[in-house]
Amino acid sequence: MKKTTWLVAWIGKTDHEAAEGLSSANQGPIAGALLGAQRFDKVYLLTNYPHARSVVFCTWLEATTGYLPDQVELYDIDLPSPIDYAAIYSAVCSNLLAARLPRDEVQLTFHLSPGTPAMAAIWIILSKTRFPARLIQTSRERGIEPVDFEFDLASDFLPEFLERGSARIERLSASPVGAVAQEFVAIVHQSTVMREQIELARRVAVYDVPVLILGESGTGKELFAQALHAANPKRKNALFVPVNCGAIPTELANSELFGHAKGAFTGAVKSHDGYFTQADGGTLFLDEIGDLPLDAQVRLLRVLQNKEVTPVGSGTARKVDVRIVAATHRDLAADVAVGRFREDLFHRLAVGILRLPPLRERRGDLDVLIDLFLSAFNDDARDRPEAQHKVLSESARKLLHTHEWPGNVRELQHTLLRAAIWSPGESIDTRDVESAIFQVRRISDAVLNQPISQGIELQQLLDRVARHYMERALEHTGHRKAAAAKLLGFSNHQTLLNWEKRLGVGKGESDD
Numbered sequence: 001m002k003k004t005t006w007l008v009a010w011i012g013k014t015d016h017e018a019a020e021g022l023s024s025a026n027q028g029p030i031a032g033a034l035l036g037a038q039r040f041d042k043v044y045l046l047t048n049y050p051h052a053r054s055v056v057f058c059t060w061l062e063a064t065t066g067y068l069p070d071q072v073e074l075y076d077i078d079l080p081s082p083i084d085y086a087a088i089y090s091a092v093c094s095n096l097l098a099a100r101l102p103r104d105e106v107q108l109t110f111h112l113s114p115g116t117p118a119m120a121a122i123w124i125i126l127s128k129t130r131f132p133a134r135l136i137q138t139s140r141e142r143g144i145e146p147v148d149f150e151f152d153l154a155s156d157f158l159p160e161f162l163e164r165g166s167a168r169i170e171r172l173s174a175s176p177v178g179a180v181a182q183e184f185v186a187i188v189h190q191s192t193v194m195r196e197q198i199e200l201a202r203r204v205a206v207y208d209v210p211v212l213i214l215g216e217s218g219t220g221k222e223l224f225a226q227a228l229h230a231a232n233p234k235r236k237n238a239l240f241v242p243v244n245c246g247a248i249p250t251e252l253a254n255s256e257l258f259g260h261a262k263g264a265f266t267g268a269v270k271s272h273d274g275y276f277t278q279a280d281g282g283t284l285f286l287d288e289i290g291d292l293p294l295d296a297q298v299r300l301l302r303v304l305q306n307k308e309v310t311p312v313g314s315g316t317a318r319k320v321d322v323r324i325v326a327a328t329h330r331d332l333a334a335d336v337a338v339g340r341f342r343e344d345l346f347h348r349l350a351v352g353i354l355r356l357p358p359l360r361e362r363r364g365d366l367d368v369l370i371d372l373f374l375s376a377f378n379d380d381a382r383d384r385p386e387a388q389h390k391v392l393s394e395s396a397r398k399l400l401h402t403h404e405w406p407g408n409v410r411e412l413q414h415t416l417l418r419a420a421i422w423s424p425g426e427s428i429d430t431r432d433v434e435s436a437i438f439q440v441r442r443i444s445d446a447v448l449n450q451p452i453s454q455g456i457e458l459q460q461l462l463d464r465v466a467r468h469y470m471e472r473a474l475e476h477t478g479h480r481k482a483a484a485a486k487l488l489g490f491s492n493h494q495t496l497l498n499w500e501k502r503l504g505v506g507k508g509e510s511d512d
């Protein structure tokens with residue numbers, strides 16, 4: 001197929017001046033190209049000059065080169081500046097796309113010489129990418145010449161570019177497949193939310209930036225903090241120092257965290273390294289960061305900014321290299337709003353944020369966690385002749401699924417342990433689980449949102465509801481049976497006693 005040839009160019013200053021007779025020795029790059037050996041079928045001109053001035057140029061061009069008016073097309077382009085690369089790029093692209101380019105039957109030639117260097121640069125980029133084109137340039141010394149250089153984006157640059165990208169992605173997430181991912185294996189899960197949080201943690205682990213872990217008590221915040229430490233190649237061989245900020249007496253917070261000099265206060269008989277110094281080179285896990293007193297927050301912020309600690313009562317600062325992982329079960333944003341927590345510190349700590357959902361919001365994790373804790377119990381029992389291997393009955397498992405787990409994974413772990421120890425035989429049954437669950441208080445969602453696909457024990461659920469309300473009624477009435485029976489809609493207190501007996505609730509005898 002014979003292609004139609006188009007010369008595409010911006011009209012430059014020299015071109016206009018040539019048309020206006022201001023540059024008698026120079027015909028300008030566009031006319032120079034059209035007077036060369038190659039004839040083009042179309043001359044496609046872009047201008048950011050006043051329309052009338054460029055029309056004069058086109059008329060002159062036709063007269064000078066012998067091209068016909070219907071061969072020369074002029075397009076006005078608005079540019080905020082002739083050196084604004086982004087504006088040039090997008091204006092040229094949309095103009096050429098409007099001309100239904102690129103097209104198989106059109107052979108494009110971009111003229112680099114007219115216009116600004118920014119315009120030339122964009123022609124080069126476009127010719128190698130979206131609008132494949134030949135390039136030409138003109139100069140007074142050498143006349144018109146092709147600009148040929150071997151550069152094929154697809155084969156020269158893309159592989160390298162993709163390799164760079166994938167190396168980075170690998171470093172951030174995939175590379176942990178060996179060393180780093182291993183550190184997260186201890187976090188047993190099946191739910192998508194947890195998988196996402198682990199993915200985030202894996203990515204952020206290799207950097208030294210602070211991470212803030214949010215989640216209710218017992219959701220695995222410390223477990224994540226340990227994994228973050230272990231997955232950081234630079235720090236994993238140094239110490240992981242966990243500190244419960246909520247357990248430090250307010251007046252000791254500064255000295256515990258940052259150390260103190262001998263004689264700094266009454267009782268400071270010798271100098272003391274704070275947690276920061278102990279964790280030097282490693283990771284400091286600041287649990288319950290929301291409980292940190294305000295003046296310790298100020299000091300902590302300074303340490304994070306300057307990367308040095310000054311022990312209480314000492315004038316000498318000491319460089320420390322510590323990665324901070326902080327955690328809290330509190331709503332820190334709300335604490336910031338009421339001034340309980342410093343906003344600047346919050347932003348410093350929350351460079352990476354992990355949100356660990358409560359167990360009741362990831363019921364899919366229950367079975368794997370139950371199996372994990374049970375097999376840990378059985379592993380422990382293996383070498384003890386007095387301990388028995390335990391299995392969990394199906395109904396006991398179902399009961400575990402109905403509980404809301406306000407204490408999250410820790411509560412589940414301890415409940416199973418208690419149930420396993422107390423169960424008289426090999427099987428852990430409903431009763432063992434029931435007595436192991438101390439707080440069967442919050443009931444609403446757990447009762448009403450049971451996954452029906454695996455089947456439920458309806459009578460068991462109804463009994464739980466009954467037990468729950470009976471306990472509340474008794475609590476509310478100070479264990480006065482007649483009053484409690486009334487609250488529960490029973491006709492007399494004997495009915496309540498019958499229910500109590502059947503469900504094993506209360507103290508049996510009426511006390512009013």
Ligand SMILES: Nc1ncnc2c1ncn2[C@@H]1O[C@H](COP(=O)(O)OP(=O)(O)OP(=O)(O)O)[C@@H](O)[C@H]1O
Nearest residue numbers: 186187188189216217218219220221222223409410
């Ligand atoms: N996904 C999990 N897989 C295995 N064990 C878990 C998981 N989540 C939590 N645990 C275990 O549950 C217990 C509580 O977890 P952890 O101490 O990390 O919780 P936490 O959120 O730091 O609690 P707190 O806020 O009360 O300090 C630990 O024994 C931990 O090993």
